[in-house]
Amino acid sequence: MKPLNYLHINLSTGKIRPLPIKEGVVRAYLGGKTLAAKLLYDLLPKGVDPLSKENILIINTGIMTDTGAPSSSRFNMTFKNVMTGGIASSNCGGSFGMMMRRAGVDGLILVGGAEKPVYLEILDGEVTIRDAENLWGLDAEAVQERFPKIYGKVVIGPAGENRVRYACAVSGERVAGRCGCGAVMGVKNLKGIVAYGTKRPELYNKPAFDAYVKKWVKFIQNHPMTGDSLPHYGTAGLVNNANASHALPTHNFKRGQFEAAEEICGETLADKYLTRNSGCVSCPIRCERRVMVDGREVKGPEFETVGLFGSNIENSNLELINEINYKADILGLDTISLAGTLAFAMELQEREMADFGLRFGETGNLLEIIEKIAYRQDIGDELAEGSARLAQKYGGADFAINAKGMELASYEPRRSVGMGLGYATSNRGGCHLNGGYLALMESVGVMSVGAQGTKGKPELTAFMQNGMEAGSAAGFCLFTMQTMIPSILYHMGPVSPVTHTAGKAMIMARGVLGNMWPLMPGLLPVKTMYLMPHCKAIELATGMRMTTGEFLQVGERGFTIERLFNLREGLTAENDSLPGRLTDELQEPTDPSTRVDLETMLPVYYKVRGWDERGVPTWPTLKRLGLGSL
CATH class of the missing domain: 1.10.569.10 (Aldehyde Ferredoxin Oxidoreductase Protein, subunit A, domain 2)
Structure with a gap:
């Protein structure tokens, strides 16, 4: 695996310098939001105002971006969160990440801010800071129309210029929606970035990779969720x-x-x-x-x-x-x-x-x-x-x-209490994806793990959070994770005795799930299409060994360093909370289980993660994940 090519760009001075990411760091973080969290932790001083030019914006790709693997066109934006004051990450599709890699750049670290509106142009490795005063004030659609269609673009609209706290960035018609990344670009007077290149990432074993991708695509298209429901009806x-x-x-x-x-x-x-x-x-x-x-x-x-x-x-x-x-x-x-x-x-x-x-x-x-x-x-x-x-x-x-x-996203957690726990512990705030998306197993999918019961939810939440962190880090859309739930259960439906039995089995496995993380790399030394197909694709594309256990540990490492960033910025266990409507008011007045019982779930969740009762990662956990020096 070659080092990644990152550029450090000071928008205040106009100085641009390379910042290569060494092979060992790439192996530990894969890219995307986990690597960006590590860089932000290292580079951003404590206490910086998110809506100041001192905030750092990291825009990067995963190691699988633009390899041709299924749903691998993603890029990531990481910065100090305008909404929460903790860490932020916002993920996006479109063609920008793909074009940035083709232009020879894996990531950008943007510091400072320009005095007047500017945009960045990345063309086959050449980076230029250009005047954007004639673009300021245009909406996200209009500004993108000013550039060639073949360019990858990520821009802001008026909301970002005016520093709306939840302003987003837009790439084509895709959106890096959450945490206020548009406002951060607006503070920096950065109207957008455009990229174009022609050099595709080199693949370690292209024939084997192409054959595997063909098999994986067929698997996705034959799955009821990713091959039927999502194509026909969308989310x-x-x-x-x-x-x-x-x-x-x-x-x-x-x-x-x-x-x-x-x-x-x-x-x-x-x-x-x-x-x-x-x-x-x-x-x-x-x-x-x-x-x-x-x-x-x-x-x-x-x-x-x-x-x-x-x-x-x-x-x-x-x-x-x-x-x-x-x-x-x-x-x-x-x-x-x-x-x-x-x-x-x-x-x-x-x-x-x-x-x-x-x-x-x-x-x-x-x-x-x-x-x-x-x-x-x-x-x-x-x-x-x-x-x-x-x-x-x-x-x-x-x-x-x-x-x-x-x-919060659009899932009522009093009927999906594991999702409620995920919201409360999500490092970026009320996010269903960073929260582990347990709603897919509780309320909107076919699985039946007990929407209101608390047993097993901390263990499943941590497992799903870590898996999604790893997938996002590598550059995959998280919908590729939905094939984890076997097709046969979709065919049988949520009321089938088999589906109910499968759900109960997952809850009964909480003892294993809750104690597996210290043993993770050796515990799951497999690569299988039926759990996380991403692992073998990573091996064939990069030459990097990647088992399911190692993949999940990348996710755990990324989630943990995000937690460390939040703790440093003053977000503690007290912030692992939800408003009283969700924790104290019963959705159904006669059913005491229709609330999110964080008091029961949080202590178990902290223990599963190897954190102390205050929600702080313990020294053995940090050492195991290679974070002992932080």
Whole structure:
């Protein structure tokens, strides 16, 4: 495995210098968010204001980006989190990561900030800082149209320029949505980065790799989730499943069912609005929805946007959700935090605590208010701060639905308590993916591990968090992880005795799952298509030995260093929490299990991870993961 080529770019001085990443570091972190977390921990001083030029922005790829492996066009953005003050990572598809690698650059470390608007141009290894004053003020769609179509691009819209805390970055029509990366670029006066190159990554054993990829693609396409449900209905196909299990956020997470769910579900989206499905480069799943908005074919909404701009604000107008999704994208706004903030503002009005002109079920002014947020005009200036900061001013912390200051994704955790634990412990805040996405096994998928029971949830959450960290680090879309659940269970369905038995077996295996991490590399010395196919692909592409156990340990190492960063910045076990609505209020008044029992799960979770009772990684854990010097 060759060293990775990273560039250290000082936007204040214009100085650019190489920063090669040595082979040993590559083996330990694989790239992506785990390597970026290590670099940010090393390079960023403690206590830096996230909305200052002193914040560092790392944009990098995984070792599998642009190899041609399934769903491997991803790139990552890491920085100090604008929403939480801890660590941030935001992952994105599109062609930018692919083109950056083809241009000979694996990662960028951006420090300082320009005095005037600039953009970076990376063409076949040559990096130039160029004037962007004529691009400032353009939306994310318009600015990208100024560059050749063959370029990879990542840009910000007006929301990033105006430092909306949940501003995102946009690449093509894909979005690095969470944590405020757009605001960080805006603070640095960085309108965007464009890249183009022609040199593909060299493969260690190309014939064997190509044969394996062909087999893996067939496996993905034959799986019911990645070969049927996602291509046909996209992620919005989860709406009806979530609604049936009372896990669809409704009325600012007050309830878990929406009477008009059928009107906003993936099946309705496919029947009434879908023009075709599409997807990222090298992705065989093709889950992207294409819909018409204002006479143009654009990317349609994901499950998160549908749920949070649908049921959670009592809106059954799917056509409007399509419009909001497009509007938010070109303005450069994270739809999850945007929708969560609007729902909180609606409940403030309902309780007569503050009035932003927002009411549940009334949608006539939403597009106007969203634009005001992007430009921080009038009431939009306060709404641009997010729900946690609004709660500090107006009250309502118990129903400001966030974790560590970042709004939750569209899964009601009182009917998916493992997902609730994941939200609370996610290093970047209210994230279902960094949280381990246990909802797939509890409430929206076919598995049945007991949506409300706490047994086994800490062990499964840690396992899934580590696996997803590793997949993201290598450059894979996390949907490639969904084939872990056997096809036969999808065919039998969630009510099958076999499915229930499989779920119970996973819970009963909690003793093994809870004690396996110190033995991980030797415990799973296998590479199998039926657990994590990524491992053999990594070996064949890079020549690097990678078993399932070693792969999972990469994820554990990355998750742990993210935890260390948060602890350094003042986020402690007290921040592994959720608002009172989710931990104290019962979703179903007669069922005491319909709350997220963090008091029971957190101590077990800390023990599983090798952390002490304060949530601090112990010395033996740090030593085992090679983090003893931190």
